[in-house]
Amino acid sequence: MNGAESLVATLVDRGVDICFANPGTSEMHFLAALGGNPRMRSVLCLFEGVATGAADGWYRMKDTPASTLLHLGPGLANGLANIHNAKRASSGMVNIIGEHSASHLKYDPPLNSDIEGLARPLSHWVRRAQSSSTIAWDTAQAVNQASAHPGQIATLILPGDTSWQQAGETALPPAAPAARKAPSAARVEHIAKVLRSGEPTLVILANKATRGAALERAGRVAAATGARLGSQFFTARIERGAGRVPIERIPYAVPQAQAFLKGFRHIVTVETGEPVAFFSYPDKPSLMKAEGTQVHRFVEADEDSAAAFEMLLEALGATKTAPKLQERVRTAVPSGALNPTSVAHALAAALPEGCIVVDESLTTGRESMGLTMGALPHDLINNLGGSIGYGTPVATGAALACPDRRVFCPVGDGSAMYTIQSLWTQARENLNVTTIIFANNSYAILKAEYANMGAGTPGARALSMIDIDRPRIDWLAMAKSMGVPGVAVDSAEAFHKAMVDSTREPGPALIEVRL
Numbered sequence: 001m002n003g004a005e006s007l008v009a010t011l012v013d014r015g016v017d018i019c020f021a022n023p024g025t026s027e028m029h030f031l032a033a034l035g036g037n038p039r040m041r042s043v044l045c046l047f048e049g050v051a052t053g054a055a056d057g058w059y060r061m062k063d064t065p066a067s068t069l070l071h072l073g074p075g076l077a078n079g080l081a082n083i084h085n086a087k088r089a090s091s092g093m094v095n096i097i098g099e100h101s102a103s104h105l106k107y108d109p110p111l112n113s114d115i116e117g118l119a120r121p122l123s124h125w126v127r128r129a130q131s132s133s134t135i136a137w138d139t140a141q142a143v144n145q146a147s148a149h150p151g152q153i154a155t156l157i158l159p160g161d162t163s164w165q166q167a168g169e170t171a172l173p174p175a176a177p178a179a180r181k182a183p184s185a186a187r188v189e190h191i192a193k194v195l196r197s198g199e200p201t202l203v204i205l206a207n208k209a210t211r212g213a214a215l216e217r218a219g220r221v222a223a224a225t226g227a228r229l230g231s232q233f234f235t236a237r238i239e240r241g242a243g244r245v246p247i248e249r250i251p252y253a254v255p256q257a258q259a260f261l262k263g264f265r266h267i268v269t270v271e272t273g274e275p276v277a278f279f280s281y282p283d284k285p286s287l288m289k290a291e292g293t294q295v296h297r298f299v300e301a302d303e304d305s306a307a308a309f310e311m312l313l314e315a316l317g318a319t320k321t322a323p324k325l326q327e328r329v330r331t332a333v334p335s336g337a338l339n340p341t342s343v344a345h346a347l348a349a350a351l352p353e354g355c356i357v358v359d360e361s362l363t364t365g366r367e368s369m370g371l372t373m374g375a376l377p378h379d380l381i382n383n384l385g386g387s388i389g390y391g392t393p394v395a396t397g398a399a400l401a402c403p404d405r406r407v408f409c410p411v412g413d414g415s416a417m418y419t420i421q422s423l424w425t426q427a428r429e430n431l432n433v434t435t436i437i438f439a440n441n442s443y444a445i446l447k448a449e450y451a452n453m454g455a456g457t458p459g460a461r462a463l464s465m466i467d468i469d470r471p472r473i474d475w476l477a478m479a480k481s482m483g484v485p486g487v488a489v490d491s492a493e494a495f496h497k498a499m500v501d502s503t504r505e506p507g508p509a510l511i512e513v514r515l
């Protein structure tokens with residue numbers, strides 16, 4: 001085995017069996033090793049931001065890391081924005097960055113750059129492999145890092161000679177333990193006391209607490225104590241819809257968030273902190289809770305929410321309490337004009353059971369989350385990092401992680417343009433993704449933010465930096481050019497029908513919603 005083969009063998013041995021790749025000359029041995037290992041699936045992405053976003057989407061659904069292959073510093077730099085989004089969502093990933101051999105670097109060849117310098121701010125762990133005989137150890141260590149809870153960004157730099165020289169046998173570090181920490185008994189008792197007080201309390205759930213046993217147990221706590229369950233405006237993944245424990249979403253806009261939070265005497269945080277405004281505004285606070293509200297940190301980001309809620313239920317003597325579950329709300333198929341409400345109703349009526357929604361719908365989607373609470377059970381994924389262009393790549397990775405489930409990706413036209421190359425990978429891999437482009441030919445949200453910031457009304461020159469209608473993007477031609485069938489709709493009933501139609505055949509589809 002050479003170093004590259006040793007690296008790939010270690011990845012798959014440790015459960016990392018997919019690589020989102022965009023290779024270059026320095027990664028030819030790695031490419032050969034990917035191709036030579038039948039247990040590794042390699043997926044070509046035509047932009048590194050698609051690769052890193054797809055790795056994020058994979059982790060969101062699997063809770064285990066994917067790998068990426070990126071070409072030296074520039075390849076990594078192209079992927080960084082979606083690494084940032086993944087990091088904010090606590091997704092783990094293993095990035096393999098190709099690099100020149102040490103003997104070549106001293107000549108400062110054109111692709112030479114400070115890879116560690118680029119990687120470090122957005123990685124939890126960075127290592128430059130030193131030799132082909134120790135690369136397996138480095139790789140196992142990278143997988144351990146990425147697999148921690150919460151997930152970590154691990155970046156392994158792979159010099160060319162390390163890749164092509166022979167690898168020897170090497171001992172590996174043990175796999176990271178799966179068990180997570182639980183909060184202390186004293187902390188659990190404190191939270192139980194807060195909840196027993198009967199004072200209005202909001203329990204804010206995040207990361208792995210918004211699904212599975214943790215969510216179900218949180219529902220029991222809420223039923224037993226009258227506390228309300230909330231989420232931040234954006235969450236890594238929520239299991240929601242009919243039959244699930246419902247979670248109220250803290251509004252995005254600061255005044256609405258303040259109004260929502262006003263009545264709570266206590267905020268209890270689970271794998272998150274207290275609500276912070278997305279942006280600072282000249283006349284608005286950064287922290288959105290009311291004066292006098294006490295914040296109690298219950299479960300820290302690296303702790304186990306399911307275990308914590310079990311302990312809390314015992315402390316409350318409520319292990320037998322049943323959670324209140326979301327009722328099914330049957331939404332009539334809407335007709336007529338497309339607006340945020342009719343769009344939301346169409347989604348609520350069309351979403352099939354078990355689908356995954358990767359949401360980047362911004363202005364047009366502002367009613368969607370509230371109005372799909374009673375839809376058939378589904379998973380919802382949001383962007384926690386605020387760097388747009390996350391949606392179509394994350395949908396790509398989620399579809400690979402869950403081939404039996406359809407992924408819906410409602411996305412603003414502006415956001416979609418950052419990483420639209422995802423469509424090509426979706427077509428090539430025949431992924432079950434329905435991309436829904438909200439074509440308002442504008443960065444519409446920025447018009448609202450212009451006013452919210454107190455900047456007044458945008459003039460013609462400011463507007464020309466916000467509207468993207470000159471020239472108009474031809475979404476059907478875009479989809480067709482990358483092998484994805486597309487349809488345009490201009491009514492709510494046609495939108496609903498297009499979504500349902502897209503689920504009838506395997507493979508990707510694009511719906512242009514003309515607003």
Ligand SMILES: Cc1ncc(C[n+]2csc(CCOP(=O)(O)OP(=O)(O)O)c2C)c(N)n1
Pocket residue numbers: 081361362363364386387388411412413414415416438440442443444445446
């Ligand atoms: C990487 C990055 N660049 C720029 C922005 C600023 N930004 C936020 S929203 C937005 C426009 C979004 O437009 P679109 O997706 O069409 O949404 P809508 O029209 O529905 O508001 C921009 C440019 C950002 N969040 N991230």
Ligand SMILES: [Mg+2]
Pocket residue numbers: 412413414415438439440441442443444
């Ligand atoms: Mg738009």
